[in-house]
Amino acid sequence: KKYALLKVYRAINDNFRKIYKEMSNGGDAYLILEDEENPFNGGLVIKVKPPGKGIKPLHALSGGEKSLTALAFIFAIQQYDPSPIYLLDEVDMFLDGVNSEILGRIIRRNASSAQFIVMSLRKATIKFADYIIGVANRGDGISRIYAHHVPEGVSENGQ
Amino acid sequence: KKYALLKVYRAINDNFRKIYKEMSNGGDAYLILEDEENPFNGGLVIKVKPPGKGIKPLHALSGGEKSLTALAFIFAIQQYDPSPIYLLDEVDMFLDGVNSEILGRIIRRNASSAQFIVMSLRKATIKFADYIIGVANRGDGISRIYAHHVPEGVSENGQ
Amino acid sequence: MYLKAIELENFKSFVHKNRIDFKQGFTAISGPNGSGKSNIGDAILFVLGPKSSKVIRASKLVDLIYDGGKKGKPADYCRVSLIFDNSDRVLPVDSNEVRLTRYIKRTNKEQGYNSYFYINDESARLQDFVSLLEHAKISADGYNFVKQGDVTRIVEMTPVERRGILDEIS
Amino acid sequence: MYLKAIELENFKSFVHKNRIDFKQGFTAISGPNGSGKSNIGDAILFVLGPKSSKVIRASKLVDLIYDGGKKGKPADYCRVSLIFDNSDRVLPVDSNEVRLTRYIKRTNKEQGYNSYFYINDESARLQDFVSLLEHAKISADGYNFVKQGDVTRIVEMTPVERRGILDEIS
Ligand SMILES: Nc1ncnc2c1ncn2[C@@H]1O[C@H](COP(=O)(O)OP(=O)(O)OP(=O)(O)O)[C@@H](O)[C@H]1O
Numbered sequence: 064k065k066y067a068l069l070k071v072y073r074a075i076n077d078n079f080r081k082i083y084k085e086m087s088n089g090g091d092a093y094l095i096l097e098d099e100e101n102p103f104n105g106g107l108v109i110k111v112k113p114p115g116k117g118i119k120p121l122h123a124l125s126g127g128e129k130s131l132t133a134l135a136f137i138f139a140i141q142q143y144d145p146s147p148i149y150l151l152d153e154v155d156m157f158l159d160g161v162n163s164e165i166l167g168r169i170i171r172r173n174a175s176s177a178q179f180i181v182m183s184l185r186k187a188t189i190k191f192a193d194y195i196i197g198v199a200n201r202g203d204g205i206s207r208i209y210a211h212h213v214p215e216g217v218s219e220n221g222q
Numbered sequence: 223k224k225y226a227l228l229k230v231y232r233a234i235n236d237n238f239r240k241i242y243k244e245m246s247n248g249g250d251a252y253l254i255l256e257d258e259e260n261p262f263n264g265g266l267v268i269k270v271k272p273p274g275k276g277i278k279p280l281h282a283l284s285g286g287e288k289s290l291t292a293l294a295f296i297f298a299i300q301q302y303d304p305s306p307i308y309l310l311d312e313v314d315m316f317l318d319g320v321n322s323e324i325l326g327r328i329i330r331r332n333a334s335s336a337q338f339i340v341m342s343l344r345k346a347t348i349k350f351a352d353y354i355i356g357v358a359n360r361g362d363g364i365s366r367i368y369a370h371h372v373p374e375g376v377s378e379n380g381q
Numbered sequence: 382m383y384l385k386a387i388e389l390e391n392f393k394s395f396v397h398k399n400r401i402d403f404k405q406g407f408t409a410i411s412g413p414n415g416s417g418k419s420n421i422g423d424a425i426l427f428v429l430g431p432k433s434s435k436v437i438r439a440s441k442l443v444d445l446i447y448d449g450g451k452k453g454k455p456a457d458y459c460r461v462s463l464i465f466d467n468s469d470r471v472l473p474v475d476s477n478e479v480r481l482t483r484y485i486k487r488t489n490k491e492q493g494y495n496s497y498f499y500i501n502d503e504s505a506r507l508q509d510f511v512s513l514l515e516h517a518k519i520s521a522d523g524y525n526f527v528k529q530g531d532v533t534r535i536v537e538m539t540p541v542e543r544r545g546i547l548d549e550i551s
Numbered sequence: 552m553y554l555k556a557i558e559l560e561n562f563k564s565f566v567h568k569n570r571i572d573f574k575q576g577f578t579a580i581s582g583p584n585g586s587g588k589s590n591i592g593d594a595i596l597f598v599l600g601p602k603s604s605k606v607i608r609a610s611k612l613v614d615l616i617y618d619g620g621k622k623g624k625p626a627d628y629c630r631v632s633l634i635f636d637n638s639d640r641v642l643p644v645d646s647n648e649v650r651l652t653r654y655i656k657r658t659n660k661e662q663g664y665n666s667y668f669y670i671n672d673e674s675a676r677l678q679d680f681v682s683l684l685e686h687a688k689i690s691a692d693g694y695n696f697v698k699q700g701d702v703t704r705i706v707e708m709t710p711v712e713r714r715g716i717l718d719e720i721s
């Protein structure tokens with residue numbers, strides 16, 4: 064139904080603008096339906112203006128800027144209609160230390176309304192977890208789970 | 223010429239096996255020409271056996287294991303026929319702390335026979351550089367270059 | 382609803398029986414390269430995404446069975462169970478705990494296998510399994526599952542694909 | 552041969568004139584997300600890869616010209632010079648220092664531009680420029696240039712593409 068889609072679009076766009084502003088520390092981003100009259104005839108476009116910069120085409124954004132944009136979109140949908148589980152594998156691969164912390168804080172906050180399972184190599188992200196699962200193999204290729212500890216002094220390779 | 227390709231193949235395969243063994247701390251990897259009689263009829267296959275594990279199909283390797291394999295291949299070619307310049311942008315994105323250090327050490331060593339320009343967010347890689355260039359923007363989107371310092375206490379976002 | 386635990390048997394680098402407990406909230410999984418972090422994600426997707434094998438880095442499902450390592454013999458089956466707390470009845474099953482299991486066993490044919498599904502240890506048909514997951518919004522091709530390397534996919538997909546995500550939600 | 556310096560003028564996030572000096576050996580470039588690290592790589596590829604614009608995250612070359620930022624007016628040209636130490640004559644040019652320059656300037660047509668190449672500040676044709684680079688093994692589509700996100704490409708390409716890398720070397 065067209066009206067259902069427009070309702071979803073407006074709510075998520077609203078969330079997306081606020082969440083991106085927070086995650087990027089002042090930047091602007093919004094979603095545009097290419098054909099608002101007949102949304103199913105067109106796509107959904109993202110416009111991004113990182114803090115202090117002009118509007119950028121998506122392909123010109125840096126790796127970290129693209130990641131923040133994509134993550135803001137995911138959190139915007141979650142805020143409208145949460146799934147019970149989010150499984151995020153190394154979504155901080157391009158993020159610098161500052162942005163990894165912002166992400167870690169936001170996941171922690173959003174984890175009150177959904178379960179987040181996040182694979183990461185970065186202390187900056189991991190330190191906001193409620194619970195850490197460590198994985199290792201003893202040089203024989205067999206995975207072992209250990210130390211279900213609360214974050215404290217976790218080194219970058221989880222040991 | 224077929225003989226020229228076979229000569230290149232054998233030399234690079236030899237380098238690749240040694241370099242992968244060193245970078246992965248004991249693993250095995252080698253290159254196979256699918257059609258050794260008529261090499262131009264087939265492709266070049268990579269076989270990898272990470273330390274302590276059995277032979278793995280490439281798609282089953284972890285992100286870090288794939289990165290090490292790809293980097294070992296690049297260094298294997300360099301050892302045979304160096305290019306004057308290597309430009310590597312965030313090639314350590316999947317590497318944990320231990321592997322980032324191994325990479326940093328190897329680049330430092332190989333930089334005696336070529337110039338390496340490496341973009342990275344990881345202290346573990348950066349600390350092996352001869353020379354660091356810092357980039358920042360003052361919140362207005364205009365890039366500025368600063369502090370061409372020798373590595374010492376560089377924070378993860380270069381400041 | 383939340384995932385309470387995963388039980389893995391001979392799944393990829395997890396040999397014999399392993400149980401991993403989870404809590405509500407934000408759980409981080411860390412460890413060295415190649416230790417098995419993404420494999421845990423693959424185990425979850427193995428159960429939640431019965432229709433697509435590409436989603437779990439396997440060209441054929443038998444690739445998921447523990448391969449025996451350096452010198453050992455490959456296992457001939459693997460099984461993964463996801464154990465959910467269902468007190469809020471998000472899953473349309475009348476029990477506080479729901480156990481979803483997928484089991485594959487090699488056959489004598491080269492790369493052949495049989496695949497079985499269980500809901501609370503009772504045999505289930507694929508379509509019942511799939512509709513259960515869709516009902517609870519936990520099917521593997523959702524926007525809420527981001528595989529390693531895919532974080533920027535939302536930015537790189539076409540506008541029509543992206544609008545498709547909104548279609549799914551409405 | 553090695554790169555001694557880059558001079559950038561209005562190239563992406565580098566406004567007005569900027570000179571970046573390089574040394575031999577291992578140089579690391581670091582800084583916050585979006586600061587301009589990869590843009591420096593794009594500047595190098597802009598000169599060394601005159602035939603492909605996709606390699607520099609630009610759908611059209613005029614995207615590379617500084618866009619004026621939040622409130623400013625876009626520049627109408629950009630220029631990048633790569634200054635090489637050529638004491639070992641790896642570049643087939645008889646001078647100890649070789650300066651390779653590429654310059655693009657907007658025209659009145661929408662998204663139109665003119666593109667110019669210079670070797671030691673003398674006008675050069677595209678094909679002379681390209682053959683110079685290939686001779687020195689510094690053309691942008693070599694295995695020695697790895698863009699952000701591409702590190703695992705060697706492992707993910709087809710065997711025939713990979714053998715193609717060996718073909719290039721022999
Ligand atoms: N069927 C199998 N049997 C045994 N081991 C397997 C099997 N399939 C994959 N593996 C191994 O599992 C390992 C991959 O683990 P995984 O991808 O979970 O690592 P990871 O912890 O995510 O690492 P990274 O940080 O590099 O992403 C690989 O070494 C691979 O060889």
Ligand SMILES: Nc1ncnc2c1ncn2[C@@H]1O[C@H](COP(=O)(O)OP(=O)(O)OP(=O)(O)O)[C@@H](O)[C@H]1O
Binds near residue numbers: 589590614
């Ligand atoms: N023509 C242009 N004019 C002005 N700014 C531009 C132009 N083209 C791209 N940019 C900006 O340059 C920035 C990208 O810089 P770059 O990709 O070098 O960042 P980076 O330091 O590599 O970051 P990351 O660590 O996230 O990869 C983006 O914010 C983009 O908006």
Ligand SMILES: [Mg+2]
Binds near residue numbers: 286529
């Ligand atoms: Mg992984």
Ligand SMILES: [Mg+2]
Binds near residue numbers: 126
């Ligand atoms: Mg970058």
